[in-house]
Amino acid sequence: xxxxxxxxxxxxxxxxxxxxxxxxxxxxxxxxxxxxxxxxxxxxxxxxxxxxxxxxxxxxxxxxxxxxxxxxxxxxxxxxxxxxxxxxxxxxxxxxxxxxxxxxxxxxxxxxxxxxxxxxxxxxxxxxxxxxxxxxxxxxxxxxxxxxxxxxxxxxxxxxxxxxxxxxxxxxxxxxxxxxxxxxxxxxxxxxxxxxxxxxxxxxxxxxx
Amino acid sequence: xxxxxxxxxxxxxxxxxxxxxxxxxxxxxxxxxxxxxxxxxxxxxxxxxxxxxxxxxxxxxxxxxxxxxxxxxxxxxxxxxxxxxxxxxxxxxxxxxxxxxxxxxxxxxxxxxxxxxxxxxxxxxxxxxxxxxxxxxxxxxxxxxxxxxxxxxxxxxxxxxxxxxxxxxxxxxxxxxxxxxxxxxxxxxxxxxxxxxxxxxxxxxxxxxxxxxxxxxxxxxx
Numbered sequence: 001x002x003x004x005x006x007x008x009x010x011x012x013x014x015x016x017x018x019x020x021x022x023x024x025x026x027x028x029x030x031x032x033x034x035x036x037x038x039x040x041x042x043x044x045x046x047x048x049x050x051x052x053x054x055x056x057x058x059x060x061x062x063x064x065x066x067x068x069x070x071x072x073x074x075x076x077x078x079x080x081x082x083x084x085x086x087x088x089x090x091x092x093x094x095x096x097x098x099x100x101x102x103x104x105x106x107x108x109x110x111x112x113x114x115x116x117x118x119x120x121x122x123x124x125x126x127x128x129x130x131x132x133x134x135x136x137x138x139x140x141x142x143x144x145x146x147x148x149x150x151x152x153x154x155x156x157x158x159x160x161x162x163x164x165x166x167x168x169x170x171x172x173x174x175x176x177x178x179x180x181x182x183x184x185x186x187x188x189x190x191x192x193x194x195x196x197x198x199x200x201x202x203x204x205x206x207x208x209x
Numbered sequence: 210x211x212x213x214x215x216x217x218x219x220x221x222x223x224x225x226x227x228x229x230x231x232x233x234x235x236x237x238x239x240x241x242x243x244x245x246x247x248x249x250x251x252x253x254x255x256x257x258x259x260x261x262x263x264x265x266x267x268x269x270x271x272x273x274x275x276x277x278x279x280x281x282x283x284x285x286x287x288x289x290x291x292x293x294x295x296x297x298x299x300x301x302x303x304x305x306x307x308x309x310x311x312x313x314x315x316x317x318x319x320x321x322x323x324x325x326x327x328x329x330x331x332x333x334x335x336x337x338x339x340x341x342x343x344x345x346x347x348x349x350x351x352x353x354x355x356x357x358x359x360x361x362x363x364x365x366x367x368x369x370x371x372x373x374x375x376x377x378x379x380x381x382x383x384x385x386x387x388x389x390x391x392x393x394x395x396x397x398x399x400x401x402x403x404x405x406x407x408x409x410x411x412x413x414x415x416x417x418x419x420x421x422x423x424x425x426x427x428x429x430x431x
Contacts, residue, residue: 016306019294093306151294204269206309208292 004127008102008120009137011144016093021207022046022142023192026199028124028153032191034148036160039150043143043168049189051142053077054117055135055179061121062134067109074115077186080193082200086209090116094123094170102126135179149207167187228344231261231322232425233312235301235338235348238261238349239363240331243274243408247349248328250414251421259425262315264308265288266300268330289315300328305342312342324425334363339341345424347417351376356385359393359403366399371404371420378407 005208007013019124024042027033033042057077061070078084097120104126110119117138124134144165151161179185199205236244247264255261263283265273267290273341274290277283289311293300304431308327316322327343329336338346348369350358353376359366372394380387387405394403404416 012303014304014306016304016310018296018299018304019292019307021294089310092310096309098430149294203271206268206292207294 002128002133004102004129005124005168006053006122006127008133009140009144009150011148014093015097016090017141017145018148019127019208020090020145021153021209022146023195023199023209024049024146025153025205025207026195028150028200029202030195030198032195033053033150034154036164037157039156039161041166043147043164044171045189046146046192047139047143047168047171048066049187050083050192051128051139051172052140052175052179052185052187054120054138055175056182056184057115057117058121058124058134058138059131059176059179060184061118062124062129063121063131064125065121067106067114067118067122069205070121071115071118074117077184077188078115079188080196081207082196083105083193085200086154086196087115087117088113089208091119094119098123098126101153101180102128129166132176132180135176136172139179141164143168153206230316230344231325232417232421232428233325233327233343233392234421234424235327235329235343236345237301237329237332237336237338237346237369238373239333239347239351239354240353242331242349242351244328244331245276245279246324246350247347247373247375247414247417248273248407249277249281251418252277252283252411252417254413254418255324255421256282258321258422259323260321261290261326261347262319262322264288264311264315264325264327265290266293266297266308267292268297274401284303286318287315292329296333298336300337301327301329301342302337305339308342324421334358334361335367335386337364344428345370347371348371349373349375352380352385352387353383353392355383356387356389356393359390359397362397366394367399367417370424371396371402371417373417374403374405375408377405378409381416 057074087108106122120138121134149159238244267273274288291307291311344368348365374390379381
């Protein structure tokens, strides 16, 4: 691992992630997520589905895969239009900061509004990282952002939320390992799709997704 | 290893107006000080002269945007609201991605755009805009918040390119001393301008509009 991975996974990297809750805002609104226990369950589900898919896509994009084809693979694995839009919005943000942080010709090969996982793979490669690192960042980000969103929205104890995220580390590692070994996963969670679609219609949302 | 490059290439140029395209004016300040009312007044006053648009950063995304639609005679396609994920301060200073997206969207939609106001969500005295997002920033206080506020300072009060103290008409009712506010502002602002206004008495915000005109003029020499 190089320090570039720490930068890539840092929630303070100004790529726009702070305004996305990964379904947490709507899960709270619908009473699905209420406390530390249900947050842990929510994050596990997220990691095993959209986290695993993002990890696989990021690893493939980092490893020199056809970026346009991978972007289409990301579309195919994201049935919710709201989630596709959220992913492309975050991909655009990551490209903006990634270009400045790690100049590389690879940025120009990306589509205009790439999926976040594809941009993450390119950022990892441009930063001198490998596919396993890209998968690691994708898997970690699939839970770290939503955990922070829950902390803010429910005024949870930040120490508890930090502990929840920290204790998911073995599972995050496992998802990253399998993303490299097993190729592109196609896991999906209808709950996350549903939450995102309902959330997108709300006028009173604080988070972008 | 990542490609070598010269960090100096990325060091921000000092001063204002480093962004191409329209002049971007940040409007910050505490809740209730009159940011949205000032934005609406400036849009009305300057809307005939300049091709302009507004980005809002509200708690909920449409409150300020709806106010602007009603009060600023701005069509929907000139107002973009961004979500700030419970952190209005982050969205204007630490991670400006969503606001940059909104500004770029407005620029793409209106190629002749000359002026964009970026209105922050109501925040505290430490809130300020990143110059990665805006060219110049206005910090809006109000008299009813107490005449001690300029003395308390904070980045918004001390470093904003223009400090506006709004609601001077309320001064007698809340026991605020405008001379104290004027003097304390001058003391902490190192020569940068402060304007005391009342949008109720003078709804065109003419003095602030003049300041904005000057920012556009110095940026594009005639």
